Amino acid sequence: MDITNFVVSARNQALLYGDYTTYHKQLAKKLHKCRKRLNIATKNRGKFTNKGPITAENLSENREFLYLQLLTAERAWAHAMRFKAVHSTDSKGITGRTRSHIISRLAKGARAAEHLVQILSDTSTTGATDTDILEARAYASIIRGAAQFENQNWEPCLRSYATARIIYTALSTSMKVDTFKDLLSDTIDPSIRYAAYQTKIPRTLAIPTIARKAFPSSDSALVEQIGKLAPDLLKESDSDAQKGQVGAPSAPQTITWRSREVKIEDAAIALALASIDAATAQLTEKLASSDVILPKEMAAAYDEVLIASQDAVDATKHAIDELKEEGVSQDDARIQSLQITRTAVNYQVISWRIGRNRVLSGEHDGALLDSAPTTTRKSKKDASSRKPKIEPPSRKISRLKDKVVLYDSTLQSIESIKELPGVAADRDLLEQLDATAKYFHALKSLSIARSHSLTNQSHNALVLTKHAFDECEQAAAFFSKRETSSPESSPRNIEIRSTDTQFLHNLLKGELQRCRAIVEIDNQRQKTTNATPPSARAPLVQRLFEYPSDGVDLEYLVEFPPKVNPIPVKPLFFDVAWNYIDYPGKALATAPEPEQKATEPAQPQKRGWFGFGR
Template identity: 80%
Template sequence: MDITNFIVTARNQALLYGDYSTYHRQLVKKLHNCRKRLNIATRNRSKFSKKDPISAEKLSENHEFLHLQLFTAERAWAHAMRFKAVHSSDTKRITGRTRSHIISRLDKAARAAEQLVVALSDTSTTGASDTDVLEARAYASMIRGATQFEKQSWEPCLRSYATARIIYIALSTSMSGDIFKDLLSDTIDPSIRFAAYQSKVPRTLAIATIARKAFPSSDSDLVAQINKLDSELLNQSESDAQKGQVGAPNAPQTITWRSREVKIEDAAIALALASTDTATARLAEKLASSDVILPKEMAAAYDEVLIASQDAADATKHAIDELKEEGVSQNDPRIQSLQITRTAVNYHMISWRIGRNRVLSGEHDGALLDSAPTTTRKSKKDASSRKPKIEPTGRKISRLKDKVVLYDSTLQSIDSIKELPGVAADEELLEQLNATAKYFQALKCLTIARSHSLTSQSLNALVLTKHAFDECEQATAFFSSHDNSSSDTSPHNIEIRQAEIQFLHELLKGEVQRCRAIVEIDNIQQKAANATSSNAKVPLIQRLFEYPSGGADLENLVVYPPKVEAIPVKPLFFDVAWNYIDYPRKAPAPTLESEQRSEQTAQSQKRGWFGFGR
């Protein structure tokens, strides 16, 4: 009969393009059409007559009566959800007639679902299987739990939701569990957690533990049906019951952050931290094995740890949000403990993310030029038999760009750590983060410098390498005075070991000297090239004062045929010429006698009118 799939599919299809009002209108039409098919619909202008409750005989005759009962229950449930959605934006809680109407609709839906359970329980008549009965029982318990939730009857609500949860988990072992997972995560588990909180159940208990304790074990028939599907589901050892961590007996009860130990009061956080510890142990084993060779395979081993760490961070944030919604102030000790836990969990998550980037960078965090990851796995025999292949420059630059992207991601992750609560006030941690950032900044500058070296830009490479060396020196000064507790065999994370920082420091020292030598050689070659180009047309006879370091050009000894050229003349020849050339001199000042003489001469020359004539 597949009751759960029928209900969940109908809800998803309606809510995908609409809301609860759309779902309610669809159910009204489906219910009317179903009654028409069963020939029990009230005719137009006819008097309404109350229908008899569904029976096992009717179900055995026609399975449409099953759909009729489900449509009836869903219509009442959708009607109630529509009213809740309309009043969800109200600042005050839903009270008065609206709340009473919602409760009455949910109660009607629960009664319809419970009638279906009673009818299906007669398996000899209806032919229903145990799975069908369990699905109907879980559906009825879930609707009844929603009714008791609105009535604020927390213990019966917890019992109903616990019944639904145990049944759905048992059914997921023999059926496809995707639909059950959605119901558990979206509806049942949050309701159990809130009802448990209202019932003063400790938050240290996991939801599975709360459900087992609230499950009605007095119902022998239901217990027997569940044990048929999963005999271990209802069994719980005393140690697990005391710890409240079902399935994770070694879950941590406290977490330490910067010499502060905080008690973990939320079971979801403890379970997530236990999963993180387990994934970390598996990561260490996998990296220590000889099977992992390629950096991509080593980075893939970090995925499980990152997922578990993200779950722990999400669980911590969810716990903080729940307390804030309940009106708990920031000064409350529970909020303070959760904030410390949140900082610690997020720090470890970002630390593993940085470790994954370091593994992808290659050996020694990508400090070596040939330490980039390869794309294929090669055995030792093949590597020894084949000659090393020269990689083209373009491929090398592309790999260097990939490294720079990883370093940028690492530096962004370090900056995100500084934004966590409480980190800004921790000066020692800030110094450590700044030194770590300088270490990766040095690696980034070294990588960019190598790309400039490959493109014959030696001066740029020298400047970047010198900057990388300065950054590394500052990081080395910090790490040399602070001992690191991590071992050399542990997986990479944000912590930098002494051997790694010393290796980079020595490498950069040699790289700086090498780049200086290359720049000097380039300068000498450039000077020689400039001299050669400028003296290429000057014959050797005019360059006898220069030493030909590259050898004399015997094809350019003199200019032939000779050209007429100006000959330099000494200033002595101009001094001798002064004795033979009459240069114009400055005229003396006129006197009285000279003026009279010039007037007499002018009068003697005048003849006739206006000086013309004989």
């Protein structure tokens, strides 16, 4: 019958584009259409007649009666949520007749849902399965718990929500539906936590444990149905295993941050820290195995640790928000302890994130040029016997760019640590973070220098390598005085060992000498190319306009013995000879014809400037 999916999908679809008022109107229309299909709707201007409650026989004849009952309960719930949303911003809160109206609507919806459970229990007539009955029972428990929550009946409220949680947990083990998980995380678990707080249940108990203890074990039929789906769900030994955490029974009770030990009072944080320890142990074992060779596979092994660490961060933030909503001041010891815990778990998340980037960079944090991951999976034996393949410079530059992106991400993560509460006042930690940043700055500068070297820009490569060497020298001077707290076989994180800085220092020292040699060779080659033999050069007296960058050549001041060289001379002889030599045809060209003189009139003489004037 899929009761839960019918209700949740209708809520999500309506609330995605509207509010509870829109949802209430949609339910009213759906309910009227459903009554029309069943021929029980009151006609227009007709007299209302009570059709009576729905029976198991009605449900066996037509399944529409099931949706009629669900729509009735859901409309009452939406009506109550509509009033609650409208009056949530009141200065005095929801009081008086408004609260009474909300409680009455929720109670009406709970009665309709409980009546549906009663009808479905007659399995011989309705043909309902145990799953259908459990879904209807969980839905009725949620609405009844909401009514008791508004009425501030905390123990019955806790019992109702615990029933819904146990049922949905049992159904999720067999049906593998994400809808149940969403209901648990969004609606049921926060209500259980708040009701447990009102009934003075300590926070050290996890929500699965609280739900198991508040579950009505006296209902033998319900216990039997749950036992068929999840036999170990209600046992005493699985108080923490219900949450799906590995190693949760040995959850830590304290957390240490910078030599300060803080007691963990929230069970969700303790379970998250226990899952981090279990995931770290699995990561160490996986990295030590011979199957993991490629950096991408090694980085993928960090996913479980990162997820568990993020869960611890979320649980700590949720615990702080709950205390703030309860009106607890910042000076309270619980808030102070949670702030320290928050800094510790956030530092742990960032540390594992940096460790994942270091693994992706390759061997020795990507300090070696050929330490990037390969595209094919090879065993260690094949990798050692395989001949190295020569790659084009463009391929190497692309890999260096990927490393620079990882180093930038690591440097941003280090800067984000400084923004955590309490870090700015810890001088030793700030010095350690600065030294760590210098180490990764050196790696970044080395990668950029190598890209310049591959493009034949030796001077740029030398400057960047020198900068990387200076940064690494400062980082090595700091880490050489500190002792590492983790063994060499442990997974990489933010902690930099002295062996890492020493390896990079020695590598940069050799790279610096190599770059200097390349620059010197390029300079000598350039001089050889630009040099010209003395015989081809002009004497110094003819090159006074040039600056002697290589010094003055005093051995070639002038050309001796002098040579006769042609010089440009204007032919004045021909200009003078033109006036005295009578060339053939000169008279004809200059003498006018007689007839032309007689026929043509004389031209008037021009006066003034440019022919104008009197």
